[in-house]
Amino acid sequence: MKKNYDADFKTYLKDYPTADGRFGQYGGAYLPDELVPAFKEISEAYRTICHSAKFISELRRIRRDFQGRPTPLYHAERLSRLFGTTQIYLKREDLNHTGAHKLNHCMGEGLLAKYMGKKKLICETGAGQHGVALATAAAYFGVECDVYMGEVDIEKQAPNVSRMKLLGAKVIPVGHGLKTLKEAVDAAFEGYMKEYKDAIYCIGSAVGPHPFPMMIRDFQMVVGVEAKEQFLNMTGILPDAVIASVGGGSNAIGVFSAFLDEPVEIYGVEAMGRGAGLGDNAASITFGKKGIMHAFESIMLKDKNGEPAPVYSIASGLDYPSVGPEHAHLKDLGRVVYDSVTDDEALTAFYKLCRHEGIIPALESSHALAYAIRVAEEKRHDAVLVNLSGRGDKDMDYIIENYGYGEKFLKNQNGNRLS
Numbered sequence: 001m002k003k004n005y006d007a008d009f010k011t012y013l014k015d016y017p018t019a020d021g022r023f024g025q026y027g028g029a030y031l032p033d034e035l036v037p038a039f040k041e042i043s044e045a046y047r048t049i050c051h052s053a054k055f056i057s058e059l060r061r062i063r064r065d066f067q068g069r070p071t072p073l074y075h076a077e078r079l080s081r082l083f084g085t086t087q088i089y090l091k092r093e094d095l096n097h098t099g100a101h102k103l104n105h106c107m108g109e110g111l112l113a114k115y116m117g118k119k120k121l122i123c124e125t126g127a128g129q130h131g132v133a134l135a136t137a138a139a140y141f142g143v144e145c146d147v148y149m150g151e152v153d154i155e156k157q158a159p160n161v162s163r164m165k166l167l168g169a170k171v172i173p174v175g176h177g178l179k180t181l182k183e184a185v186d187a188a189f190e191g192y193m194k195e196y197k198d199a200i201y202c203i204g205s206a207v208g209p210h211p212f213p214m215m216i217r218d219f220q221m222v223v224g225v226e227a228k229e230q231f232l233n234m235t236g237i238l239p240d241a242v243i244a245s246v247g248g249g250s251n252a253i254g255v256f257s258a259f260l261d262e263p264v265e266i267y268g269v270e271a272m273g274r275g276a277g278l279g280d281n282a283a284s285i286t287f288g289k290k291g292i293m294h295a296f297e298s299i300m301l302k303d304k305n306g307e308p309a310p311v312y313s314i315a316s317g318l319d320y321p322s323v324g325p326e327h328a329h330l331k332d333l334g335r336v337v338y339d340s341v342t343d344d345e346a347l348t349a350f351y352k353l354c355r356h357e358g359i360i361p362a363l364e365s366s367h368a369l370a371y372a373i374r375v376a377e378e379k380r381h382d383a384v385l386v387n388l389s390g391r392g393d394k395d396m397d398y399i400i401e402n403y404g405y406g407e408k409f410l411k412n413q414n415g416n417r418l419s
């Protein structure tokens with residue numbers, strides 16, 4: 001394979017992040033003074049605990065007995081046949097307990113909290129997916145869970161609010177500003193500042209101040225490690241390309257990190273939403289600039305005042321105006337190609353996977369799948385691995401109400417191909 005990057009990735013995972021949490025020009029921790037000791041405590045605890053045999057074996061047991069790992073690798077033969085000769089393989093994170101990859105890092109964060117003697121997990125949530133995963137971890141470890149959520153989101157995401165409450169979490173409504181994710185982040189930080197001695201803040205993606213981008217990568221790497229071994233067992237070779245959707249970047253970094261040092265093309269797929277205008281997409285790497293928000297430095301979408309810009313995607317898990325600092329760095333290094341797909345392309349992939357494989361994917365995962373379809377149509381690669389990050393039950397009602405059962409999307413797209 002022709003390499004489009006110069007760097008050698010043999011020692012990459014050891015070299016990055018640096019001790020102060022930098023990935024090249026990005027990362028770090030830009031914290032209010034009061035929180036510096038709290039994050040230092042998390043950093044130091046993680047550095048020792050993550051090497052302990054007890055921690056590692058307990059996490060392995062949880063993954064096997066509670067989460068149902070390893071999740072399968074699946075060769076989507078009928079889907080592949082629609083687009084030519086490229087073979088599409090799916091890493092089935094939708095079959096992970098709670099229906100998405102997010103539980104991989106939430107169980108890691110919960111176990112760390114337990115080792116640190118913390119009594120409470122704190123987070124914010126937008127669509128409620130992270131809140132549900134963290135509430136699950138809190139129930140498992142027998143600790144309290146405070147989930148900060150904008151009032152607008154609470155109304156929109158009623159089923160996830162019910163799930164969190166059933167699992168024993170306290171959902172704390174945030175009623176100022178736009179009453180959505182941004183305000184919830186601020187409120188969760190404030191809540192954490194008041195009780196960081198007894199609580200731990202659990203970030204929901206490979207974002208935030210150091211050490212979170214590193215910890216989330218470590219906890220999600222199980223996806224890539226499993227997929228690589230499964231792919232080799234199934235086919236005898238490695239895939240030509242690995243594809244994942246990028247919101248904050250946790251499912252993507254999890255699968256990418258196992259392939260960085262292999263002759264495999266890697267693609268991160270952002271949400272192009274309705275189009276290229278500011279506020280119409282969430283393609284932070286595609287359109288963003290360097291900047292600091294939510295206490296870390298990365299590439300972000302800014303409005304004309306330099307504030308985080310409004311973002312949009314049909315997939316609520318992708319609408320974040322920045323991206324994990326490691327993705328910004330991997331872009332700089334040229335190791336990962338970041339590209340984007342629109343709402344319509346994601347919907348087409350969604351309906352095709354339902355109809356041709358009997359799998360209802362999350363809209364976020366449908367972005368990765370849509371890119372695999374594009375790669376197949378362009379005959380770019382022979383075999384591609386897609387991280388199917390989650391299942392689509394959460395999206396079904398919205399999709400059916402707005403787009404029906406997909407007749408329009410299941411028809412041949414460009415008039416040049418039958419499906």
Ligand SMILES: *Cc1c(COP(=O)(O)O)cnc(C)c1O
Pocket residue numbers: 100101102129204205206245246247248249250251252317318362364365389390391
């Ligand atoms: C939250 C979510 C994403 C996006 O988050 P990342 O941190 O970028 O992985 C993708 N897929 C699913 C199913 C999600 O719930």
